[in-house]
Structure formats: structure tokens, C-alpha cells
Amino acid sequence: MNKQSGVFPNNLFILKLVFRICPGRIAAEFLLKAIGYTAWVFYSIVLVKYVLHAIETGQSFGEIALFITGSALFFGTCNWFEQWVETSYKPKTDALLFEKLNGQLYDKAAQVELACYEDAEFYNRYTMAVKETETRASSVLETTADTVCAVIAGIGVMVNMYMIDHWVILFVLSPFVGKFLFGSMHNRLLYARDQESVSHRRKLDYVNRVVYLQDYAKEIRMSGIFRVLKKTYEEGYSGINTVVRRFAPRVAGVHFWQNIFTFLVIFQGVLLYSLYRTMVSRTLEVSEFAVLTSAMVSASWILIGLSESLIKVFQNSLYIENLRGFLSYEIKMKDNPEGPAPAKPVQSLELNRVSFTYPGASTPVLRDISIRIEGSEKIALVGHNGAGKTTLVKLLMRLYDPNHGQLLLNGRDIRDYRLGSYRALFGTAFQDFRIFAMTVAENVLMRQPVTAADYHCVRDALVKSGVYDKVASLPKGIDTVLTREFDEDGAVLSGGEYQKIAVARAFAKEFEIAVFDEPSSALDPVAEYGIYQSMLAACQGKPVFFISHRLSMATLADRIYMLENGTVIETGTHDQLMALNGKYADMFRKQAEKYAEEVGA
Structure with missing residues (x-):
């Protein structure tokens, strides 16, 4: 992540963001402080x-009463304005x-490469940026306005004190020593403590999230995993306590x-x-003593407030560093906005000696993967877990770029194309899908349906994935909200039904290349075979990549690639690989009896 520096540039960065979003808020904050x-x-x-x-x-x-009454009316009106700003505006x-600020963070989070979410330091910075966004924007506004107005007010008070006694100004320096010298040290210690606590807090946040989410409810109740989660929580809590105790002295x-120096x-x-x-040297009148002591109290609190505001300016800068660094992070997976959109239909897609x-x-x-798909070929990727199949399709969709070699679309390096246009070619269905707390239609389209054609598209996709009858039986049909996280009347479906809804996303999208990564793992062999038949029917004339641990599905492919330890060890049609009598044939025969039993059941 790019490292920015500078207290005032960091605070100015936030002020510019706020000004673009709501300039009136800056004016209101300055007016309140003034x-x-x-x-x-x-x-x-x-x-x-x-x-x-x-009196003298x-x-x-x-005359005195009129002055006091007029000032009371003026500041009473100002107080009414303050209350309106604080409670309404x-x-x-x-x-x-x-x-708006979170919107910018989310936009950036959606653009950064997938590898960022596997980088602990980057993820810590992103977590802190999201956590601090709301409070730091308001804090920067308040402290900036407070600092400017406190400087002006402080100058006015000190001029009055100086006119009474020049030497009394020396006492004014003590709050600055307290706040700037010792306050800065205090602030750096707190920031360092927070930084060291981030990894421990992430453990607490993870356990809080897991225990709360429905996705984990069954496993937690039917196993001893809660004890492990509780231990993780206790480790996080203990880690935070250890850090706090170490910094406490x-x-x-x-x-x-x-x-001592501040007050x-x-x-x-x-x-x-x-x-x-006043009492010993008798060089100060009682009236001057009254004004001086009153001014002293005002100067003290104004200067204390000013020094606290300046300390917050420095403190805000430390936290803004995360936000600014995240938003200015230079994405390593380069887009080519001036590049062409891929031509349709797709003629070929090739991995040329790719390593990652x-x-x-x-x-x-x-390691040194070479695969070429021509026209509307159906390609099956098979192999044991960890063989590299899912990583390969991530490279195909350009979620990662290879370390060596090239991926070519229609004979051209995929990095030459506009990234969004290239990714839009793919219709996908994954094993590790996620269902959102939204309507069925929104979960299928992955956006809001707008027209009647959208709803027709959703119904057609649900029919193809074999779950339309179930959805139609729900109270609001395809407008039924899934999960009950935000809606008490939301629908809770089975794992297989959720998976079919996720598969329907591929059917609902206009795509040129289909990628199916274990999209039917929660289904029985018969239902899975039906899903794949529907998929292949929907992909007529288009290239298809699919991964399945059930090798019976591989028989539907035009060509099979078997991977092991990141390399292609066998390739050919099902009949060719069975005749080769290698590892594919061995795996297939071992599964054949189990398939027969499952289908018979």
C-alpha cells in the first residue's frame, strides 16, 4: 500500500473529500466554533x-442593563442556531x-486485486480505514474549525492580558508544553498500542461474526467447534490485555x-x-486583578482546547494514513482503459506456458500450463484437491495475472483488453457461492430487476437450474427475500436449493465463456447430471470450462485435462484417457461403483 506522509496533507485530504461531498458542513462547523x-x-x-x-x-x-440584555438576546439567537445545527443539520x-466516504472505500475494495485480501497487512489497514471513516471525517472537521477559531480567540485574550501585565504571558506556554511535548508522546503511545492490538481485535471480530451468522449455526451446535472459537476469542482478549499492560506504565x-503542565x-x-x-507589591488594581484572573481562566481553557485540537490533528493524521493509503493504493492488476473490448463470439482462449x-x-x-480451447469446445478440469484447478480458472477470469506465460483471447494477450469488458465475457457458477440477504430476483441477476424482461430472465434461469417450482411456492415468488437476517418473513432454503439459485446466475447472464467450478457439489448425482445437461444446453456455440470431482460429469466434455501438483499430466477425451489407463482411468473406475450406488439410491 502506498505510504503517504505529512500531518497537514493528511488532514487536508479529508477536508477536500468532505468539501466535495458537502461544503455546507464545513461552513456550519466553522460558524459553530466561531x-x-x-x-x-x-x-x-x-x-x-x-x-x-x-461602575467606575x-x-x-x-445603560448597563440594556447592554447586558442586548448581548443576551444576540447570544440566545446564536444558541438557537447552534441547537438546530447539532440536532438536525x-x-x-x-x-x-x-x-459517500464508505462508498469510495467499497468502490476501491471492489477494484483491488484478489491478492490484497490474502495480505494480512493490507487487510489490517483496510479494516482500520473502514472502522475510522465515520468518526475521523467528523473529527477532522471539528478539530480544524476548533484550531482556527481557538487561535483567533487566544490571540484576543492574550492581547488583553499583555496590556495588563507583560510577564503573565509566560505562564501561557505551560499548556503547550503539556499538550505538545507530553501530549504528542501520549498520542504516539496510544497509536502504537492500537496498531499492536489490531491482529488481536481481528480475532474478536471474527468470532463475533461467526457466532452471529446463520451460515455457521448448525456446525457450532452440532460440534465442539464453539470451544475452539471461545479459545480464539480468549486469545484475542488476552492479547489485547497483554498489549495494554505493556504500554500502561x-x-x-x-x-x-x-x-501537571496543562492545568x-x-x-x-x-x-x-x-x-x-495586588496584595504585596500593590502594582495591580483590584479591577485589573478581576479582569486578569477572568482572562487567565479563559486563556487557560482556550489554550488547553487549542493544544488538544492540535494533538487531535496529529492523531487524526495517523489514522487518516490508513484511509488515504487505501484510497490511493495503486492497483497492481493494470487495466487498459484505452484498450479494445473483446470481439464476439470468442474464437479461442489459450493458456501459453502459464506458471503462477x-x-x-x-x-x-x-507450472508451465498450456491449454487451448477452440470455438465452442467443452473443457473439463479434473484432479485431486490442491491440483490447481480453481487457481487456473481464476487466471482465466483475470482475478490474478500469471507470473510467467500468457493468456490469449482470440490470439491477443488478455491484458490488452479493457478489464471490465474482458471479465464481462464470463458466466460463472462456483462451489463457494454466497447468497445475499436480498430477493431471489436480485440474487439471480446480481442487481435490481427493472423491467418485465428482467423478471422473465430470472424465471427462465430458475427453470434451467431446476429450482423454479420451489421459488414459485414461496409467499412472494421471485420477490421473496432470502435468509431472515433483515426480514422475518424471509425464506430459508436447503443448501442444494441455494446452490441452484447460484447456478441460475450463470443462466441469467449474457456471457461468451462459461466457467463452472464445482457448481453442484451439494446435489445428488442425478440432480447434478441434470444441472450439467442444462448448462451445456444453455452454452451451445460457446466455450465452457467446468470442474467436477465427480468424473462421470467429465464424460460430457469434448476434452479433459487432468492436473496434479500444478501441471497437466493427462489430456484427451474420456475414451482416450480410459484407453490410456493412467491416473484418470484409475480415478474413474474407483468412483464408478459409488456413482452406481448413488444413482440407484
Whole structure:
């Protein structure tokens, strides 16, 4: 992930994002802070000086009362505005910022290569970026506005204090020492503690998610896995406690000195100094003492607030680093936006001496693979688990790029084409599919149905996958919501029925190349055979890749490739491979008796 640096560039990065989304929110935040600091300075200095001066010069009670009443009306109106912003405007704009900023994160997450989700450091940064988005955007707005307005208010207060006594300004430095020196140290310690805790928190988050989700409910209740999950949770909790205990002495020590310089020195220092001048040296009038002590209180809190805001500016920068780094991450799988869209229909798709090793791994998953599919050929990829079959289809769909070799579509390197256009060629169905808490129609189309033709397409796809009758029996048919996560009336189907709905996605899409990776693993052999027949019928005139552990399905293919340890060890038709009497034939014969038993059952 690209590393950005700079406190102010990081905060400015967020302000620019917010300005593009909701410029009025920035204006409102600055206006709120300006009103607050103006009221503070007015009541603590201006009003005190006015009243004391009015009394000394003999102004009438009516004049003083009129001034006080007018100021009360003005700030009362400002207070009404503040309440409206805090209770109405800010919540609405917070929701807007959260939606838009998360939208950018999700867009980026959808674009980054699949390998990023297998990189622990990248995933930690992404997790922290998502977690911090909402709070950090608001925090940057508040701290920026607070810092600017506090500087202006602080200058005004210190000018008044300086006019009374030049030396009292020296006491003003103590909050800066407390907040900037010790506060920065405190902030860095907390950030380091949070960073070291991320991996442990991920364990807690994982267990929370697994225990909550329906997908894991049966296994948890029918096995002893909950004890393992509980142990994982306890490990995460223990890890966080260990990190906290290790940082605690340093955090406590730095915090102690931060409080001494932030509060004690300025409050007690200015008060004792003013009392000395008033009572001992008698060089300060009582009215000046009153203004000075009042200004001292205001200056103290303004400067404390300013230093806290500046510390938050630095703190925000550390967390914004994750967000900025994620959004500016340079995607390694390069798109070619100026490239052509693939010509249709597909004439050929070829892997030419392709090798691939997953990032961070040392052993290749695929070694020197060469496969060519012509026109409407049906290709079966077979082999034991770990042979490299699924990795091969990931390369076909350009979810990864090979380390060596080329993939060619119609004789041209697939990296020359626009990435989105190339991936759009594929209709896919996978074993590790996911059903979303949405309607049947949305789960099939993987988008919202808009027209009557969309609904007709969904019905046709469900018929082909063999699950339409079940869906039609549901209360709202294809508009029934699947799962009950958000809808009490949602439908909960069997694993096989869910798998057929996932298969229907391929039938509903206009594709040029079909890829079926164990799409019927939850079905019995008879149902699986029917699904494959429907698939092949829907793919007439189009190339097909399919993976199945049941080798009886491979008999439907025009050509079979058997993989072992990342290489192609046998290739040919079913009859050719059976005549070869090699590993494919051995596997097929071992499964044949089991197939017969399952079909007979």
C-alpha cells in the first residue's frame, strides 16, 4: 500500500473529500466554533471589563442593563442556531458523509486485486480505514474549525492580558508544553498500542461474526467447534490485555506530566502571581486583578482546547494514513482503459506456458500450463484437491495475472483488453457461492430487476437450474427475500436449493465463456447430471470450462485435462484417457461403483 506522509496533507485530504461531498458542513462547523469562542471571550473579558468600567465611570443602571440584555438576546439567537445545527443539520450531513466516504472505500475494495485480501497487512489497514471513516471525517472537521477559531480567540485574550501585565504571558506556554511535548508522546503511545492490538481485535471480530451468522449455526451446535472459537476469542482478549499492560506504565507516566503542565502551572501560577501584585507589591488594581484572573481562566481553557485540537490533528493524521493509503493504493492488476473490448463470439482462449505462485508463497500452484480451447469446445478440469484447478480458472477470469506465460483471447494477450469488458465475457457458477440477504430476483441477476424482461430472465434461469417450482411456492415468488437476517418473513432454503439459485446466475447472464467450478457439489448425482445437461444446453456455440470431482460429469466434455501438483499430466477425451489407463482411468473406475450406488439410491 502506498505510504503517504505529512500531518497537514493528511488532514487536508479529508477536508477536500468532505468539501466535495458537502461544503455546507464545513461552513456550519466553522460558524459553530466561531460563535462558541466569541461567547467565551465576550462573557469572560469584554463583559467584565465593560461592567467594571461602567461602575467606575458612573454609568446608569439602565445603560448597563440594556447592554447586558442586548448581548443576551444576540447570544440566545446564536444558541438557537447552534441547537438546530447539532440536532438536525449535523446528523443528516454525518449520514451523508458516512455513505459517500464508505462508498469510495467499497468502490476501491471492489477494484483491488484478489491478492490484497490474502495480505494480512493490507487487510489490517483496510479494516482500520473502514472502522475510522465515520468518526475521523467528523473529527477532522471539528478539530480544524476548533484550531482556527481557538487561535483567533487566544490571540484576543492574550492581547488583553499583555496590556495588563507583560510577564503573565509566560505562564501561557505551560499548556503547550503539556499538550505538545507530553501530549504528542501520549498520542504516539496510544497509536502504537492500537496498531499492536489490531491482529488481536481481528480475532474478536471474527468470532463475533461467526457466532452471529446463520451460515455457521448448525456446525457450532452440532460440534465442539464453539470451544475452539471461545479459545480464539480468549486469545484475542488476552492479547489485547497483554498489549495494554505493556504500554500502561509509559502511558500513565506521560499522562501525569501532561496534566501537571496543562492545568497546574497556568491556573495556580497566574493566580499566585496576580495575588502577589495586588496584595504585596500593590502594582495591580483590584479591577485589573478581576479582569486578569477572568482572562487567565479563559486563556487557560482556550489554550488547553487549542493544544488538544492540535494533538487531535496529529492523531487524526495517523489514522487518516490508513484511509488515504487505501484510497490511493495503486492497483497492481493494470487495466487498459484505452484498450479494445473483446470481439464476439470468442474464437479461442489459450493458456501459453502459464506458471503462477500466490503472493507470499514459495511453491508454484501452476507450472508451465498450456491449454487451448477452440470455438465452442467443452473443457473439463479434473484432479485431486490442491491440483490447481480453481487457481487456473481464476487466471482465466483475470482475478490474478500469471507470473510467467500468457493468456490469449482470440490470439491477443488478455491484458490488452479493457478489464471490465474482458471479465464481462464470463458466466460463472462456483462451489463457494454466497447468497445475499436480498430477493431471489436480485440474487439471480446480481442487481435490481427493472423491467418485465428482467423478471422473465430470472424465471427462465430458475427453470434451467431446476429450482423454479420451489421459488414459485414461496409467499412472494421471485420477490421473496432470502435468509431472515433483515426480514422475518424471509425464506430459508436447503443448501442444494441455494446452490441452484447460484447456478441460475450463470443462466441469467449474457456471457461468451462459461466457467463452472464445482457448481453442484451439494446435489445428488442425478440432480447434478441434470444441472450439467442444462448448462451445456444453455452454452451451445460457446466455450465452457467446468470442474467436477465427480468424473462421470467429465464424460460430457469434448476434452479433459487432468492436473496434479500444478501441471497437466493427462489430456484427451474420456475414451482416450480410459484407453490410456493412467491416473484418470484409475480415478474413474474407483468412483464408478459409488456413482452406481448413488444413482440407484
